[in-house]
Amino acid sequence: MMNARHANTRRDAVLHSAAELMARLRAVVLAIAVATLLVSTSTAQRKPRARDLGIPFDGAPGPLNAITDVAGVEVGFTTLISGDGPLKVGVGPVRTGVTAILPRGRASKDQVFAGWFSLNGNGEMTGTTWIEEAGFLEGPVLITNTHSVGVVRDAAIKWSFDHGTMAQAWSLPVVAETWDGSLNDINGFHVKPEHVFAALDGARSGPVAEGNVGGGTAMRCYGFKCGTGTASRTIDARAGGYTVGVLVQANHGTRDLLRIAGVPVGREMPPPSSPPADARLTPRVPSSPLEREAVAERAADDADVRDAIGELGSIIIVVATDAPLLPHQLKRLARRASLGLARTGSVSSNGSGDIFIAFSTANAGAAAAPDAATVSMLSNARIGAVFEATVQATEEAIVNALVAAETMIGIDGRRAEAISHDGLREVLRKYNRLTR
Numbered sequence: 001m002m003n004a005r006h007a008n009t010r011r012d013a014v015l016h017s018a019a020e021l022m023a024r025l026r027a028v029v030l031a032i033a034v035a036t037l038l039v040s041t042s043t044a045q046r047k048p049r050a051r052d053l054g055i056p057f058d059g060a061p062g063p064l065n066a067i068t069d070v071a072g073v074e075v076g077f078t079t080l081i082s083g084d085g086p087l088k089v090g091v092g093p094v095r096t097g098v099t100a101i102l103p104r105g106r107a108s109k110d111q112v113f114a115g116w117f118s119l120n121g122n123g124e125m126t127g128t129t130w131i132e133e134a135g136f137l138e139g140p141v142l143i144t145n146t147h148s149v150g151v152v153r154d155a156a157i158k159w160s161f162d163h164g165t166m167a168q169a170w171s172l173p174v175v176a177e178t179w180d181g182s183l184n185d186i187n188g189f190h191v192k193p194e195h196v197f198a199a200l201d202g203a204r205s206g207p208v209a210e211g212n213v214g215g216g217t218a219m220r221c222y223g224f225k226c227g228t229g230t231a232s233r234t235i236d237a238r239a240g241g242y243t244v245g246v247l248v249q250a251n252h253g254t255r256d257l258l259r260i261a262g263v264p265v266g267r268e269m270p271p272p273s274s275p276p277a278d279a280r281l282t283p284r285v286p287s288s289p290l291e292r293e294a295v296a297e298r299a300a301d302d303a304d305v306r307d308a309i310g311e312l313g314s315i316i317i318v319v320a321t322d323a324p325l326l327p328h329q330l331k332r333l334a335r336r337a338s339l340g341l342a343r344t345g346s347v348s349s350n351g352s353g354d355i356f357i358a359f360s361t362a363n364a365g366a367a368a369a370p371d372a373a374t375v376s377m378l379s380n381a382r383i384g385a386v387f388e389a390t391v392q393a394t395e396e397a398i399v400n401a402l403v404a405a406e407t408m409i410g411i412d413g414r415r416a417e418a419i420s421h422d423g424l425r426e427v428l429r430k431y432n433r434l435t436r
Contacts, residue, residue, distance in 0.1 A: 050399040054434040059392035062232035066208040067245030069232040070320040076100040076203030077214035078195040087411040095184040099143040099214035100199040109165040111136040111367035114359040115331030123353015127174035135327030143215035148191035155196035178251035178314040180218035183410025211404030223255025225416040229401025233389035242323035244389040252313040257345035268427040314353035324362035324376035334358040340394025
C-alpha cells in the first residue's frame with residue numbers, strides 16, 4: 001500500500017513538473033511573440049518596399065502607405081517561429097501567427113458598416129453571415145492559418161468579453177485564413193488563445209510590418225515567399241479627399257502568372273529547377289511507393305503542379321476607408337479588390353480561397369442608435385474614385401508583401417525563396433518600367 005502511494009506521489013510530481021515545464025515553454029513563446037509585437041511597429045518600414053525599388057504604381061499613397069492611414073485603424077501581430085528539421089506533428093517546426101485589424105482601435109465597441117465578397121470560396125471567413133444580414137462588423141478582423149480559425153475565433157470572443165467591447169450578448173467574430181502547411185506544422189495547432197490576445201493587445205496605429213509576420217509568416221505567393229502586405233491611397237479633394245487602406249495576407253498564384261507593373265515577371269524569373277512544361281501538363285504515373293512519396297513531396301513544394309492549372313492557395317484582402325459608404329456600397333468596394341488582385345496576375349483558380357472584406361469608419365454610432373440613425377452616404381456619382389483607389393492599393397499591397405518577405409526554411413527543410421530585389425529590378429528595367 002505504501003509503495004503504491006509512493007508511486008502515485010512520484011507520478012503526480014512528474015505530471016506537475018511536466019505541466020510546469022509546458023507552462024514555462026508557453027510563456028517563453030508568448031514572450032517572443034510579444035517582443036515581435038513591440039518591435040514590429042518601430043522596424044516596420046526599415047526594409048525596402050516596392051516603391052523603394054523603383055516599381056511604378058498609379059495613385060497617391062497616404063503618409064504611411066498602409067491600412068493605418070485610415071484614421072482609427074490599428075493593426076497587431078503575433079509571429080510564431082521555432083524549430084527546424086523534420087516535421088514532428090505537435091512539435092514543429094512552427095512558422096505561423098495571427099494578424100489583427102481593429103477598425104476603430106482596441107478601446108472601441110462601436111461597430112462599422114461592412115460588406116464582404118468571395119471571388120472563389122475555397123477558404124473561410126467566419127462572421128460574414130451576420131455582416132450580410134445586418135451590414136455591421138462587430139470587433140476586429142483576424143487572419144491566421146487554416147487550421148487555427150477555431151481557436152482564434154474563440155479567443156476573439158473571450159478578448160471582446162473581457163474588454164467589454166461586445167455589442168451583443170453573443171459574438172460573431174470575423175476570422176479568415178490561408179494555408180501555411182508547406183512550411184508550418186499546421187496540424188500541430190500551435191496558435192493558442194494567448195497569441196490571439198497578444199496580437200489584439202499589441203495592435204497600434206502607425207507603420208505596419210510586412211512579409212513574414214503574423215498570419216502571413218509562412219505564406220507564399222506566385223512561387224516566392226510572400227505573406228503580409230499593405231498600402232493606401234488618398235483621393236483628390238475634389239472627389240471627397242477620402243483615404244482607402246488595404247491589408248493582404250497573400251498565399252496564392254504560381255510563378256508564371258506573376259505580373260508587376262504590367263511586366264510578366266514570373267516568366268522572366270523562372271524557378272531554378274522547374275520541370276519541363278510537358279511534364280507539368282501530363283505527369284508520368286509513379287511506379288513505386290518511394291517514387292510516389294517523392295512526387296507527392298515535390299507536389300507539396302512546387303506551386304506549379306498544385307491543381308488543374310497549377311494554383312492552390314488563397315488570399316485574404318481587408319479594405320478600410322473613411323468614405324461614408326453603406327453596406328451595399330462596401331460590398332461593391334470589396335468586389336473591386338478582385339481587380340487589384342488580377343493586376344498582379346491571379347486567375348483565382350478552383351483551389352484558391354480569395355475572400356475580401358471592406359469596412360468604413362464613417363458614420364460613428366450608427367449601430368448604437370436606439371431608434372432611427374441619421375447616416376451619411378457617398379453619392380454613386382462620386383464612388384468611382386473610391387473604387388479606383390481600392391484597385392490601386394490592393395495591387396501595391398500584394399507587391400509589398402512579395403518585396404518584404406524573406407527566404408524561409410520550414411518543415412522537412414522545405415525552402416521558400418524570397419524574390420530577388422536586384423533580379424526584379426533587372427526585369428523591370430528590361431521593359432522600361434522602373435521609376436529610377
